[in-house]
Amino acid sequence: MSRQYKLVSCTINGKQAEKMVDVRASLTDMLRDDFRLTSVKKGCEVGECGACNVIIDGECFNSCIYLAIWADGKEILTLEGLAGPDGELSDIQQAFIDETAVQCGFCTPGFIMSAAALLNAGREFTDDEIRRQMSGHLCRCTGYENIFRAVKKTMLRRLGKEKEAEEV
Amino acid sequence: MYVGKSVTRTDAYDKVTGRTRYTDDLCDRGAYTARVLHASIAHGRVVSIDISEAEKIPGVVRIFTCFDVKEKHYFPTAGHPWSTDPEHQDVADRLVLTEEVRFYGDDIAAVVAEDEVSAAQALRAIKTEYEEYSFVLDVQEAVKEGAPQIHKDYPGNILKHTTIRKGNYEEAVKEPGLVRVEGWYETPAVQHCHIENFICYAQMEGERITVTASTQIPHIVRRVVGQALGIDWGRVRVIKPYIGGGFGNKQDVLYEPLCAWLSMKLGGHLVKLNVSREETFVCNRVRHAIRSHIISWVRPDGTYAARKLEAYSDQGAYASHGHSIAAKGAGAFPQLYPCENIEVDAYTVFTNKPVGGAMRGYGIPQAMWAAECHTDEVAARMGMDPVAFRRKNLMPKGYKDPFSKNELYYDSFNQCLDKAMEAIGYERKYKEYQNQTGMIRKGIGVSVFWYNTAVWPISLETSSCRMVLNQDGSVQVQLGETEIGQGADTAFAQMTADALGVLLKDVHVVSCQDTDVTPFGTGAYASRQTYTAGCAIRQTASLLKERILTYARDLTRMPVYNLDIKEGNIVRITDGRILMTLGELSSEALYSMTNSQHLTAESTAQIKSNAYSFGCTIAEVEVDIPMCRVKLLDIVNAHDAGTLINPALAEAQVHGGMSMGIGFGLSERLLFDEKTGRTLNGSLLDYKLSTFMDHPRLKAVFVENPEPTGAFGTKALGEPPVCSVAPAIRNAVYQATGAAVNEAPLNPHNLFLKFSEEGLLPD
Numbered sequence: 001m002s003r004q005y006k007l008v009s010c011t012i013n014g015k016q017a018e019k020m021v022d023v024r025a026s027l028t029d030m031l032r033d034d035f036r037l038t039s040v041k042k043g044c045e046v047g048e049c050g051a052c053n054v055i056i057d058g059e060c061f062n063s064c065i066y067l068a069i070w071a072d073g074k075e076i077l078t079l080e081g082l083a084g085p086d087g088e089l090s091d092i093q094q095a096f097i098d099e100t101a102v103q104c105g106f107c108t109p110g111f112i113m114s115a116a117a118l119l120n121a122g123r124e125f126t127d128d129e130i131r132r133q134m135s136g137h138l139c140r141c142t143g144y145e146n147i148f149r150a151v152k153k154t155m156l157r158r159l160g161k162e163k164e165a166e167e168v
Numbered sequence: 169m170y171v172g173k174s175v176t177r178t179d180a181y182d183k184v185t186g187r188t189r190y191t192d193d194l195c196d197r198g199a200y201t202a203r204v205l206h207a208s209i210a211h212g213r214v215v216s217i218d219i220s221e222a223e224k225i226p227g228v229v230r231i232f233t234c235f236d237v238k239e240k241h242y243f244p245t246a247g248h249p250w251s252t253d254p255e256h257q258d259v260a261d262r263l264v265l266t267e268e269v270r271f272y273g274d275d276i277a278a279v280v281a282e283d284e285v286s287a288a289q290a291l292r293a294i295k296t297e298y299e300e301y302s303f304v305l306d307v308q309e310a311v312k313e314g315a316p317q318i319h320k321d322y323p324g325n326i327l328k329h330t331t332i333r334k335g336n337y338e339e340a341v342k343e344p345g346l347v348r349v350e351g352w353y354e355t356p357a358v359q360h361c362h363i364e365n366f367i368c369y370a371q372m373e374g375e376r377i378t379v380t381a382s383t384q385i386p387h388i389v390r391r392v393v394g395q396a397l398g399i400d401w402g403r404v405r406v407i408k409p410y411i412g413g414g415f416g417n418k419q420d421v422l423y424e425p426l427c428a429w430l431s432m433k434l435g436g437h438l439v440k441l442n443v444s445r446e447e448t449f450v451c452n453r454v455r456h457a458i459r460s461h462i463i464s465w466v467r468p469d470g471t472y473a474a475r476k477l478e479a480y481s482d483q484g485a486y487a488s489h490g491h492s493i494a495a496k497g498a499g500a501f502p503q504l505y506p507c508e509n510i511e512v513d514a515y516t517v518f519t520n521k522p523v524g525g526a527m528r529g530y531g532i533p534q535a536m537w538a539a540e541c542h543t544d545e546v547a548a549r550m551g552m553d554p555v556a557f558r559r560k561n562l563m564p565k566g567y568k569d570p571f572s573k574n575e576l577y578y579d580s581f582n583q584c585l586d587k588a589m590e591a592i593g594y595e596r597k598y599k600e601y602q603n604q605t606g607m608i609r610k611g612i613g614v615s616v617f618w619y620n621t622a623v624w625p626i627s628l629e630t631s632s633c634r635m636v637l638n639q640d641g642s643v644q645v646q647l648g649e650t651e652i653g654q655g656a657d658t659a660f661a662q663m664t665a666d667a668l669g670v671l672l673k674d675v676h677v678v679s680c681q682d683t684d685v686t687p688f689g690t691g692a693y694a695s696r697q698t699y700t701a702g703c704a705i706r707q708t709a710s711l712l713k714e715r716i717l718t719y720a721r722d723l724t725r726m727p728v729y730n731l732d733i734k735e736g737n738i739v740r741i742t743d744g745r746i747l748m749t750l751g752e753l754s755s756e757a758l759y760s761m762t763n764s765q766h767l768t769a770e771s772t773a774q775i776k777s778n779a780y781s782f783g784c785t786i787a788e789v790e791v792d793i794p795m796c797r798v799k800l801l802d803i804v805n806a807h808d809a810g811t812l813i814n815p816a817l818a819e820a821q822v823h824g825g826m827s828m829g830i831g832f833g834l835s836e837r838l839l840f841d842e843k844t845g846r847t848l849n850g851s852l853l854d855y856k857l858s859t860f861m862d863h864p865r866l867k868a869v870f871v872e873n874p875e876p877t878g879a880f881g882t883k884a885l886g887e888p889p890v891c892s893v894a895p896a897i898r899n900a901v902y903q904a905t906g907a908a909v910n911e912a913p914l915n916p917h918n919l920f921l922k923f924s925e926e927g928l929l930p931d
Contacts (some may be wrong), residue, residue, distance in 0.1 A: 024285065038193035039186025041412070043363040044445040048852035051363055079186035093184040097176055100820045104653025106363040106412025112184060114549050122232030135860040139853060140413050141362050143827030144859075145866040146820055 010071045012037070012079025021068040027053045027061075030068035031078060039079035039109040044139070050137030053110035054078050060117040062136070079109040082116060091157065092116055095150035103141035111137050115151045124159055127152070170662040170672050171880055174816030176270040176476030177658045178677060179410070179651070182684045182839050191367045191382045192442065199369055199440040200229055202430050203287040204423070205277035205294055206451060206786055207269040210520040210845025211303035211316060213845050214267045214276050214296060222293035222514070227286025231294070232433060233277040234265040245394040245527065245699055246489040247385040247419035249628040249690050256627075261319060264396060264426040269298065270318055270485035272845040273450040280430055280439060303520035303845050307459065307480045310517050318485065318518040325518040327483050328491035332502060335509035340474035346465040349546045353462065353538035354911040355894075356837035357454040358481065359678035360527055361592045361857050362885050364412020370428040372436025377428050380407040384652050385415040385691030386681040389424050396425030397432065408681040411810060414652045415828070416526035417453050419693045420488055449850030453525025454838060456516075457482040461540035461607065470550050470560055474509035477501050478641035479538070481516045481531075484523040491516040493524065496620075497535030503569060504539055504618060505561040520845050522838070526693060528828060530621050532619050532891045540615040540895035543724050544902055554614055554899065555585060555594070562616065571626055572778050578873040581616060582784040582810040587869045588614075588806035601903055607930070610801070612788045613899025617891035621779040621875075621884035629696065632687035635664070635712045637767040639758055641736055641750030642674035643712075647704065648689015649697040651679050654886055655817040656697050662813055663702055663880055668708035668749065669733035680763035687770060695781065698813060699875075703773040706879035712769035716750070719765060723748065743840070777877040781884035783807035785829070785896035791904045796919035798834060798901055805866040805889055811874045811881030818885055822868035825889020831858040833894030834913050856915070 009018040012035060019034050030039040030043070031054065040063055043049035047065040054063045055077040082090050092115050095101070102108050111134070118125065118133050125133065130151055131144075139147065149168050156165035170243050182188040207214070217233040244258035250256050265275055277294060281287035304310045304318075310325040318325055341348075370382035377397070383389050386408040394401035411418065427441040433843055443452065458481045467472040481494035498514035546558035559582060567576045580742070589595065597612045604610065624627050634646040645664050651657040657677040665672045678686075689701070717731045720738045724731070724747045732739050737746040757765045788802040805822050812818045835856035839848040849855045868889075874881030894912055901919075902908055907926045911918050 013912050033197065037186070038189065041190075041364070042192065043365070044852050045410075046445070046851070046853075048445070049363055074329050079184075083185050087185070089181075089184065096184045097180040100174075100177070100816045102177060102183045103655070103824065104362070104364070104411065104413040104818060105179065105188050106190065106653075108183050131860045138361070138363060138857055138859065140363060140415065140828065140857075141824045142820060143823035143825075143830075143866050144863055145823040145827075148860070148865075 006069050008069055010073060011075040013078060023069055025068040027054070027066040027068045028064040030071070031063060037078045037080050041106055041109060043106065050110045050114065051107050052153055053113045055113055055117055058117070058120065060114045079112055082112065092119060092150065092154045095154045099146045099150040099153065101142060101146040101150040107137055107139040108168045111139070111147055118151065119155055119158060124155065170665045171813050172811065174814055175658065175662060175672060176825045177817065178653055178661055179657065180680065190364060190410050190412055191369070191380055194380065194409055194608055195369045195440050196438055199438040200280045200282060200434070200437050201281050201284050201287045202427060202441040204275050204292055205279065205291055207272060207274040207276050209269055209298050209300050212269045212298045212300040214269060215299050216297045217277055218295040218574070222290040224294060225286055227282040228290045229280045229282060230434060231277065231279050231290065232265065233429065234267045237263055237265050239398055241396055242397040243425060244487070245392065245421040247388050247421070247691060247693055249708055250391055253404070259490055261487050264429045271522060273522060273847065274485065275426065278426060278430060280434065305521055305840055305842065305845060307482050307517040307519060310519050315547050318520060322518060322910050327487055327516040327518055329513065329515045330491065330495055331910045332498065332510060332512035333584060334502060337474050337509045337511040340509035341465050343473050345468055346473050347549055347592040348465055348713065349549050350463045351542050351545055351910055353460045353541050355458055355534045355537050356912060357457045357522065358832060358836045359449050359454050359855065360415040360417040360836060362378065362413025362415055362417060365445055365448045366418060366422045367441065368424050368427050369438060369440040371438040376403045376405060377432060378405040378407065379424050380409065380430050381424050382418060383408050383410045384418045384650055384693060386650065386683055387648050387688055388690060389421050390683045392421040393425050393428050397429060406683045408650060410679065411652055414692065416530065416693065417529045419526040419691065420453050422452055445852060446850050449838065449855065450522050450847045453488060454484065454522050455527040456524035456531070456534065458494065458534035460495065462538060462542045464546055465541065466546055466550055470552050470557055472505060472507040472561060475507050476511045479514045481514065482521065482524060483516050483518050483519040485518065486523045487521050488525040493531035497531030500532055500535050500618060501539060503563055504565065506563055521840060522847060525710040529692065529887045529890045530601060532617060533829070533832060533894065536615060536617045536891050537895050537912055540701065540892065541898055541908070544899045545908055558614070558616060559585070563618065564836060572620065574620070574778050576780055576807070577876060580871060580873060583871040584782055584784050584806040584808055585798070587871060588784050588804045591804045591867055591869050592786045592788060592802055594786055604904065607793045608790060609793065609904040610788065610790050611902065611904025612786065613896045613903055614784060614786050615892040615895035615899060616784040617888065619695065619781045619884050619888045619891055621699045621781055622775065622778055623694045624778045629700055630772060631689050631700040631775070632770070632772040633701070633704035633708040634687050634770040635708050635768065637712065637716065637754050639755050641670070641754050642676060643668065643670060644676050644678055646678045646686050647701050648681060648686055648691065649701040650681055652692045654821055655814065656692070658817060659698050659813040660701060660705060663705045666708050668713060670736045674736055695886035695888065698882050699779060699878050699884065700775050702882060703775050704771065704878040707773050708769050708771045711771055712767065715767050715769060716753065719767065720753055722763070723753060723756060723794055779810070779875045779877055779883035781809050783888055783889050783892060785892040787896040787900045789897060789900040789904060792900055793905065793923060794930055796916040796923055798914050799807055800830060800834070800864055800897065802864055804869060806869045806871065807885060807888060808871040808873050809885035809888065810878065810883040811872055812870060813882055818870065819868045821885055821887040823866045826866050826893055827863060829890040829893020830863060832890065832912060833897040835862070835915055837913055
C-alpha cells in the first residue's frame with residue numbers, strides 16, 4: 001500500500017504551523033512526532049483514557065482518535081501552550097499544584113486541558129456536572145479527589161467566590 | 169525543619185506544564201518499532217511459524233520467532249532482590265520468546281519494523297501452526313489428578329505450598345460450647361491500569377546494552393536482562409526516567425529482556441517496544457485471584473478458640489512473584505486476630521491464564537477480603553457489634569511477632585477505628601441502618617488491615633545513598649529508590665534537608681536512576697522506600713556532615729564539636745553565630761590551592777527491622793436491591809503510618825489507594841473465555857475501572873504514632889490504603905441487606921446471584 005500525504009496547516013499554541021502528514025496519522029502522532037509536543041500522552045490510543053486530550057477551536061477532544069488531517073485550518077492548544085510566555089502558570093495549573101492533584105503526572109496534561117475547557121465556559125457547574133465533564137479521563141493515582149478540588153476551587157475563584165472556594 | 173510539612177512536590181511544575189519526559193518522550197525518532205506476536209491458544213506447542221508473507225511488507229526490518237532463540241537462558245521476572253542462596257532464588261521459567269505456549273497471549277514471535285503500521289500489518293500476516301493441549305483455568309481443577317500439566321517440574325501444578333501451625337487446632341476445636349463459622353471468599357484477577365503502558369527501548373554502545381524502561385526496579389532489571397541474555401551483568405545499563413504509574417506491574421521485569429535481545433540481534437540498533445493497552449491487560453501481570461476458606465471456632469464470650477485458613481492463589485502461566493503473594497496474605501492471618509490454635513495452608517497454583525504478579529498490597533487486599541468478610545459473619549453469629557467484636561480480638565498493643573520481631577508499640581487499631589468512626593459518624597448511622605426493610609436500603613461497614621513495611625526478614629533490605637556538595641552549598645542526592653508518582657523524591661528531599669541542615673531549595677534529588685551511576689537500591693515495592701531510604705539518607709547525611717565540619721574546622725579554627733550546619737550555614741553551637749555559609753565553605757574546598765576537596769558521601773544502610781502499618785476503612789452504601797446496584801455514599805480511611813513526612817502527599821496517596829480499593833470492591837475483574845482461555849475484557853472500555861463519577865468525596869485521616877525503628881518515625885503508606893476498602897464496602901452491603909456477598913466485586917452480576925439465593929429479589 002503506497003502512503004499518502006497531505007498538507008495540514010493549522011495554529012498550534014498560537015503559532016502558525018504547516019506539515020505534510022500521513023493521511024492515516026492521528027493528531028496525537030502529529031503533535032508528538034512532528035512538533036515534539038510530548039505533553040500529549042498515549043494511554044490507550046482508542047479514546048478511552050483521555051491522556052491525549054487537546055483543545056481544538058475551544059473544545060476538548062481525544063487527539064488519538066482525531067485524524068491529523070482534520071486539524072487543517074483549526075486552532076489547537078496543548079498543555080505546552082497554557083502557561084504564559086515566561087512560564088507563568090495559569091490558575092488551573094497552579095491549582096493542580098496547590099491541591100496536590102499531581103502524582104505520576106501521566107494523565108495530568110489531558111485532565112488540565114479538559115478542566116481548562118470547562119472553566120472557559122465561565123459558569124458554575126454542580127459537583128455532578130464537574131464529575132460528568134471530567135469522566136472521560138482515567139487516573140489511577142489520585143482517586144480524582146484532589147483533581148476535583150482543583151477544578152472546583154478554580155471555577156469558584158473565577159466567579160469571585162473565594163470563600164466558597166476555601167470550603168471545597 | 170521540613171519533615172512533617174506539606175511542601176510542594178519537586179516535580180509539580182514540570183508535570184503541570186508538560187515538561188516532564190517519560191520513556192516514549194525520550195526515545196530517538198530513528199528507533200525501530202518492535203511488536204510481539206501473542207499465542208492464540210491457551211496451552212500447546214508452536215509447531216511452525218510462517219513469516220514469508222509478513223517479511224514482504226514494506227517497512228519490516230526482521231521477524232524473529234521462538235525458533236530463533238537458540239541459547240535458552242531461562243530467567244526469573246519477579247522484582248525481588250537476588251539471593252545468593254539458590255533455595256531462595258525466584259523460579260526462572262521465562263524465555264524471551266517461547267515455543268511452549270502456556271496461556272492465551274504468550275509471546276511466540278516479534279516483528280521489528282521501521283514504523284508501527286508496518287509492524288502491525290506484519291503481525292497479522294504471520295501464520296502459526298500449533299499442537300494444542302488441553303488447558304485449565306481454575307485452581308481447584310488444576311490441582312486435581314489428571315489435570316493438564318503446565319510446567320513439568322511442578323506436579324499437580326502446585327508452585328508452592330506453605331503452612332503455619334500454632335497450638336493444636338484439632339484438639340482445640342473439641343472445647344465444649346464453641347460456635348463454628350465457616351466461609352469461602354474469593355477475589356478476582358484485576359489489573360494495575362497505570363495510565364502509561366509499559367514501554368522500553370534498547371541500544372548497544374560498544375559491547376554494552378543500554379535499556380531505558382518504564383520500571384520501578386532499575387537495578388533488578390539490570391540483573392535480569394543479564395540473566396536473560398546470558399551476558400555479564402556489568403554489560404547492562406538500565407535507565408529509568410519518570411514513569412506514568414506502576415502499582416507493582418512494573419515491579420516485574422516485563423519486555424526489557426526481549427527488547428535488549430532484539431537490539432543485540434540487529435547489531436545494537438535502537439529498538440523501541442511499546443506495549444498496547446490491550447497487551448497490558450493480558451501480557452503483563454495481574455493481581456492474583458485468591459480463593460480462601462476460613463473456619464473459626466468461637467467461644468460464647470466472643471473470643472477465638474481455634475482458626476483455620478486455606479488459601480488458593482491463581483498464579484496463571486508463569487511463576488513471576490509466585491508464592492510470595494499468597495504467603496504474605498496467609499502470614500497476615502494469624503497476627504490480625506491472634507489466637508492460640510491456628511492452621512494455615514497456602515497454595516499457589518499454575519493455570520493457563522495471564523500471569524499473577526505484584527500489585528499494590530501484595531496479597532493483603534485478598535487476605536483482608538477473606539478475613540474481614542468473615543469477621544462480620546462471626547460477629548453477626550455471636551450477636552455482637554462488628555466494631556466491638558474487632559476491638560475485643562484485634563492485635564493488641566505490645567504484640568510482638570516472633571519471626572519478624574515486629575512490635576505494635578501503640579494502641580493503633582483502636583485509635584484508627586476511633587478516628588474513622590468519628591469522621592463518618594459511624595455510631596449514629598450504624599444504629600439508624602439496623603433492621604431495614606424495603607427495596608432501597610443503606611448500610612455502613614468496617615474493615616481493618618495490617619501491612620508490613622519492607623521485606624525484612626524474608627528478603628534483603630538495603631538502600632544506598634550518595635550526596636555530593638556543589639559549589640554553592642547545595643547538594644545532589646542519588647538513591648536507587650524510585651519516584652513512580654507517589655512523591656518519593658519530595659520526601660527524600662525533605663529528609664535530606666533536615667538530616668544535613670540545609671534549605672529544601674538546596675537539595676536536588678536526581679530523579680532518574682541510571683545503573684551506571686546510581687547507587688545500588690532495589691526499587692519501589694513493599695511500601696519500603698520512605699522507611700529504608702530514610703535510613704540511608706540519615707546515615708549518609710551524617711557522614712557528609714562530618715566531612716564538611718572537619719573541613720570547616722581548618723577554616724574556622726573551631727573544634728568540630730562546637731560546629732553544626734543549620735539552614736545552610738556553618739554555625740558555632742556555643743553562641744549560635746554563623747561563621748560562614750555552606751556555599752563559601754564548599755567553594756573554598758573545591759578551589760583551594762592548598763587543600764582541594766570534593767566533599768561527598770556515600771553509604772549503604774542495611775535495614776534489619778520492619779514495621780507494622782495499620783488502618784481501617786469505613787464505608788457507607790445505598791443498595792438498590794431490584795437493580796442489584798450499590799452506590800457508595802461516603803468512605804473514610806484511617807491510617808497509622810507513623811510520622812507523615814509530607815501530610816498532603818500522604819493524603820493524596822491514600823485517595824489513590826481508596827480508589828483502587830473501590831474498583832476492587834465494586835466493579836473490576838478480568839473475565840476469561842471458558843472455551844478458549846482468552847481474556848474477554850482486556851480494554852479500558854470493557855474493564856470497569858472507576859471513573860470520576862463512581863466515587864464520593866474521599867476522606868483520609870491519620871494517627872501519627874512515630875515508628876521507633878525508623879530514621880524519621882515513618883512507615884508504610886504506599887500500599888496500605890487499598891487493603892481494607894473492598895471488605896468495608898461488602899460489610900456495609902451486609903448490614904443493609906443481610907446478604908453475605910463473598911465473591912468480589914459487588915457488581916450487579918454477583919449481587920444478582922446472591923440476592924436471588926437469599927430471596928431478596930421481588931418476584
